[in-house]
Amino acid sequence: MHEKLKGIETTRGQFAREIDAVDSPGGLEQLRVRYLGRKGLIANLFKQIGGLDPEIRGEFGKALNAFKQEATERVERAERELAERETLAGVDPTLPPRPRNQGAYHPLTLVEREVKRIFSKMGFAIVRGPEIEDVWHNFDALNTPHWHPSRDDTDTLYIEGDDNLLLRTETSPVQIRTMQRQKPPIRIVAPGRVFRNDKPDPTHSPMFTQVEGLYVDRGVTFADLKGTVLQFYRHLLGWRISTRFRPHFFPFTEPSAEVDVSCPFCAGSGCRICKQSGWIEVGGSGMVDPNVLEIVDIDPEIYTGWAFGLGIERMAMLLYGVDDIRLFYENDIRFLAQFGGRR
Amino acid sequence: MKVSINWLREFVEFDESAEQVGDILTRLNFECESIEPVRRYVAGVKVGRILESRPHPNADKLLLAKVDVGGDVLPIVCGAPNCREGLIVPVATPGTRLGGFTVEERKLRGELSRGMILSEREIGISDDHSGVLELDESFAVGRAFDSVLPADDTVLEFEVTVNRPDVLSQLGMARELAAYWNRPLRRPSFDVEELPDRRAEDEMSVEIAAAEQGPRYVARKVTGVTVGPSPLWMKARLHSIGQRPISNVVDITNYLLFELGHPLHAFDAEHVRDGRIIVRMAEEGERFVTLDDRERSLLASDLMIADPEKGIALAGVMGGANSEVSELTNDVIIEAAYFDPPTVRATAKRLALSSEASRRFERGSDPAMPPYAAARCAEMYRRFTGARVLAGHVDAYPNPIDPPLIRYRPGRAKLVLGFDVPAGTAAGVFRALEMDVEEDRDSLAVTAPSFRPDLEREVDLIEEVARHVGYEQVPVAEESRVVLSAADPEIERVIDTALDTMVALGFGEVVNSAMTSAEDHDAFAGGLAPPRIHKPINPEMNVYRASLIPGLLRVLEHNVNRGLEDVFLCEVGQVGGRGWFGIEEEQRVHLGFVAVGSLRPPAYDREPEMLDLPDLKRIVIDIARGLTLDIPERFSYDVPDNLLLGISVTSNDADSRAIAGLLKEEVAERFGLDRPVYVGEADLERWVRPHAGDLRRPGIIGGYQPFSRFPASVRDAAFVVPFAVAAEQVREIISEHADELLEHITLFDLYQGRPLGEHERSLAFRFVFRAEDRTLTDDEIDPRLRAIVDAVQSLPGVRLRGD
Numbered sequence A: 001m002h003e004k005l006k007g008i009e010t011t012r013g014q015f016a017r018e019i020d021a022v023d024s025p026g027g028l029e030q031l032r033v034r035y036l037g038r039k040g041l042i043a044n045l046f047k048q049i050g051g052l053d054p055e056i057r058g059e060f061g062k063a064l065n066a067f068k069q070e071a072t073e074r075v076e077r078a079e080r081e082l083a084e085r086e087t088l089a090g091v092d093p094t095l096p097p098r099p100r101n102q103g104a105y106h107p108l109t110l111v112e113r114e115v116k117r118i119f120s121k122m123g124f125a126i127v128r129g130p131e132i133e134d135v136w137h138n139f140d141a142l143n144t145p146h147w148h149p150s151r152d153d154t155d156t157l158y159i160e161g162d163d164n165l166l167l168r169t170e171t172s173p174v175q176i177r178t179m180q181r182q183k184p185p186i187r188i189v190a191p192g193r194v195f196r197n198d199k200p201d202p203t204h205s206p207m208f209t210q211v212e213g214l215y216v217d218r219g220v221t222f223a224d225l226k227g228t229v230l231q232f233y234r235h236l237l238g239w240r241i242s243t244r245f246r247p248h249f250f251p252f253t254e255p256s257a258e259v260d261v262s263c264p265f266c267a268g269s270g271c272r273i274c275k276q277s278g279w280i281e282v283g284g285s286g287m288v289d290p291n292v293l294e295i296v297d298i299d300p301e302i303y304t305g306w307a308f309g310l311g312i313e314r315m316a317m318l319l320y321g322v323d324d325i326r327l328f329y330e331n332d333i334r335f336l337a338q339f340g341g342r343r
Numbered sequence B: 001m002k003v004s005i006n007w008l009r010e011f012v013e014f015d016e017s018a019e020q021v022g023d024i025l026t027r028l029n030f031e032c033e034s035i036e037p038v039r040r041y042v043a044g045v046k047v048g049r050i051l052e053s054r055p056h057p058n059a060d061k062l063l064l065a066k067v068d069v070g071g072d073v074l075p076i077v078c079g080a081p082n083c084r085e086g087l088i089v090p091v092a093t094p095g096t097r098l099g100g101f102t103v104e105e106r107k108l109r110g111e112l113s114r115g116m117i118l119s120e121r122e123i124g125i126s127d128d129h130s131g132v133l134e135l136d137e138s139f140a141v142g143r144a145f146d147s148v149l150p151a152d153d154t155v156l157e158f159e160v161t162v163n164r165p166d167v168l169s170q171l172g173m174a175r176e177l178a179a180y181w182n183r184p185l186r187r188p189s190f191d192v193e194e195l196p197d198r199r200a201e202d203e204m205s206v207e208i209a210a211a212e213q214g215p216r217y218v219a220r221k222v223t224g225v226t227v228g229p230s231p232l233w234m235k236a237r238l239h240s241i242g243q244r245p246i247s248n249v250v251d252i253t254n255y256l257l258f259e260l261g262h263p264l265h266a267f268d269a270e271h272v273r274d275g276r277i278i279v280r281m282a283e284e285g286e287r288f289v290t291l292d293d294r295e296r297s298l299l300a301s302d303l304m305i306a307d308p309e310k311g312i313a314l315a316g317v318m319g320g321a322n323s324e325v326s327e328l329t330n331d332v333i334i335e336a337a338y339f340d341p342p343t344v345r346a347t348a349k350r351l352a353l354s355s356e357a358s359r360r361f362e363r364g365s366d367p368a369m370p371p372y373a374a375a376r377c378a379e380m381y382r383r384f385t386g387a388r389v390l391a392g393h394v395d396a397y398p399n400p401i402d403p404p405l406i407r408y409r410p411g412r413a414k415l416v417l418g419f420d421v422p423a424g425t426a427a428g429v430f431r432a433l434e435m436d437v438e439e440d441r442d443s444l445a446v447t448a449p450s451f452r453p454d455l456e457r458e459v460d461l462i463e464e465v466a467r468h469v470g471y472e473q474v475p476v477a478e479e480s481r482v483v484l485s486a487a488d489p490e491i492e493r494v495i496d497t498a499l500d501t502m503v504a505l506g507f508g509e510v511v512n513s514a515m516t517s518a519e520d521h522d523a524f525a526g527g528l529a530p531p532r533i534h535k536p537i538n539p540e541m542n543v544y545r546a547s548l549i550p551g552l553l554r555v556l557e558h559n560v561n562r563g564l565e566d567v568f569l570c571e572v573g574q575v576g577g578r579g580w581f582g583i584e585e586e587q588r589v590h591l592g593f594v595a596v597g598s599l600r601p602p603a604y605d606r607e608p609e610m611l612d613l614p615d616l617k618r619i620v621i622d623i624a625r626g627l628t629l630d631i632p633e634r635f636s637y638d639v640p641d642n643l644l645l646g647i648s649v650t651s652n653d654a655d656s657r658a659i660a661g662l663l664k665e666e667v668a669e670r671f672g673l674d675r676p677v678y679v680g681e682a683d684l685e686r687w688v689r690p691h692a693g694d695l696r697r698p699g700i701i702g703g704y705q706p707f708s709r710f711p712a713s714v715r716d717a718a719f720v721v722p723f724a725v726a727a728e729q730v731r732e733i734i735s736e737h738a739d740e741l742l743e744h745i746t747l748f749d750l751y752q753g754r755p756l757g758e759h760e761r762s763l764a765f766r767f768v769f770r771a772e773d774r775t776l777t778d779d780e781i782d783p784r785l786r787a788i789v790d791a792v793q794s795l796p797g798v799r800l801r802g803d
């Protein structure tokens, strides 16, 4: 390369280093004057053109013009960058997020939705029914003997002025209503609030939330019940859960069973939550009593069915470690806010 | 139901631990609730005789006794008032452990004491601590007490389901265990030692005048009863299962109640006129004084035990004061009967006289049991009260009750249980449970035992098989069935979506009791009519809610009182009766909300934006949008009296309904709230899109509308509007005078103040014109805008701003 062209390259390299180092508008102005000013380095280089060999004059002029244009653009860009930096100086990106009213689901809703989701996956339709029920749907049709203590007003809350109306004690009447409307196959799950004449204490609430599943079809057996209940609790509580069925008496079902799940907290070895037993009682179940099927005109010689139920509060207490059922109904935001907006 | 391990062992042989027994019975339907050791302090205790008892020289209430414990004579300081010379007593010698301490030789008020004379409570056989236990001559002095009473026992408590009266006894529980283990059940066996020359039937008769309510009545008679304490072992057993020993005559019937599960009653024979017992219905209004000395008024539906002159007992419920056994009693008539369960239940319930006996009769006692129970009772009277037993009994049983014959098909059992139980296995279970079984070719003919009122149908037998084979033997089916179509009702989606919208808007969901107070309903709004609850749990829960808002306001109060400023709460739940919408309704699902404070809370660089009515409108619209409903175009401002101002929504389908607004100050104050409170309630069932259920495509509602791809032309115009003209009026007149080229209008600026008049404001609208098929020209737009502006200016007092 010609000596003179090398001179342009040297100046260009020097400019590039200097402009990268510029950090103030004053410094940039000095730089601009030094290179691009009327008496600046680039103007000086232009003055040399007259004294050059004609054979390199063209090449020199071209290279110098390119450098001048580049230098001008770099200075303009640096001006913009410095101006932006100026405006950002008042902005602090570490400021905290601004507050907003944070919506939240009630923990009972979160658990109920989880339960509904699992039942939906298993092909159950969700059905609801009235909280104020009649005696026939709540007791008679469920095969509750006339002498059964659950019918007493010490156990059940009746509506004043009508002996026939009560606050339902189970969601099972929804099953009756469904079977009156629809014939097998039936797969439904009925969530809802139920009521008992209980004084509130850490483990009792006069209102609580129940979910009951019902499956009626040809060839539905106790073995199916056990299979479905196991699947359900594995989905809800984890895949290591096992279930245990103990005989019990419910008017609505026969054979009837209480369902225990192996304690999810200690894997069955015994802890405070399962009272060292390794098992936690979670609900009732059984094969729908033939009397119930007959009441709704379903032939028990052709169809069989199972039902099982659980308490949402009980599940929520287990899943979230809540030790007093009354917290769910006190609705203190310090409690509710802990469950967040998760659906 | 409490069960003693020692007691059970009389009826079935076992080495299994109490824990194992608890587990087995739990698996058989009887949930074990507790296992408690019964501690008796008998090791180191000896039978002694008080040789001498004199006052302690240094203490008024203490005595100084010399007690012969067989070889050794111990000086003992004793505080019991009955400590007297000649008594045979239990004595704890030094080194004996009693409860929390060890008996030691020591000086009491200066006198040496080398042991302790014990009360029943100190030994652990009753709660009696009134004096030292007085033993009879059958206790040989010097004998170790642990050969008299077993040292320890274990008592298990079980939950017994209401269908199983047969296990409300030691024998019943033993029967279940024997069947489970396949070991023999040993019923108590005995011979009654009877008087050869006096026959019960010569001195007594039973006449049944109400055979349906009193199907069977057996009576026995004993003579020469001496009332006194029961034997120690009997006291100990009763005490271990939580019963208080009283006297031999009372304790024997009580003991048999818990042993056999059959209630018995003892009459003083002297007060049964002519020895004639009549089982009859009470007369309407008949007066009768029961054992507890209370006079009862009876109904014709109450069953009485009577003599020819008077009632002597309320059958199965309580005896009469007039025939009660007392210290003076010589002869006793023992009643062992079977009464109709509903009859006993109705009487016991009406008179609130529930007892261990009535509990068993109510659920169904064993109609075959009375002769056996009466004989056992008579024999125990003979042994423990010194009485003699008249020969035979009187048994009135006009219409014997036949236990049902039930057909059991193994194939049916498989259909219910999901696995095969061989017929032989089932027959084994039935026989172990004392049923009669005859094997047919493809079924079993099973006769239920008389003590099992719960066995009536085939499915009852299937349950017995499942119970005794074990629920754990039922296989776990793999889920392999085809999933059925299962469309949820539309309301389910509405509930979830409405709640999702509220939470996204910043509302926190609450769950309130549906039982709330009538007072709160009245405080919230006039004219609400919530269904009232009969016998409410407490006055705060005396109605079933007709509106969600009273409960929400209480939660608001609770949280505001805890210092929170911005509280936005919502709830979804059922309501009934006449609510805020003023209509008497079936139960419906409502959404309610309450809010105080700012929609956008203040931040370090921002003022709060307090909630107001336009925000409420936005909330209502957001709910509708979430449900993909037609967005309400119009709000009605006609709202209930308890709101200062608000909106109600009657959407395009004319039926949707919601009310929202600002609560009047006086209403808020009734709920302890001293700041603006916004409330709203919507009937979600009316927000279910009509006919959505018929579309059979849940969750997908509405459809695509083509939109114009041509540019819009935008024009602005501001109007000065007097307060008397509402913004909505201006909007309406614009809509009336626009054609389809006006795509939409927005109110983009609202101004009040100078230079406008005092009762004026400026409303600035943005008009967006667009055609579907072309770019609009000024020639098309200008006349349309002019027509609109002219129309708006025709409103009284309105003028175009800037003119």
Ligand SMILES: [Zn+2]
Pocket (backbone or CB within 6 Å): A263, A264, A265, A266, A267, A268, A269, A270, A271, A272, A273, A274, A275, A276, A278, A279
């Ligand atoms: Zn555990």
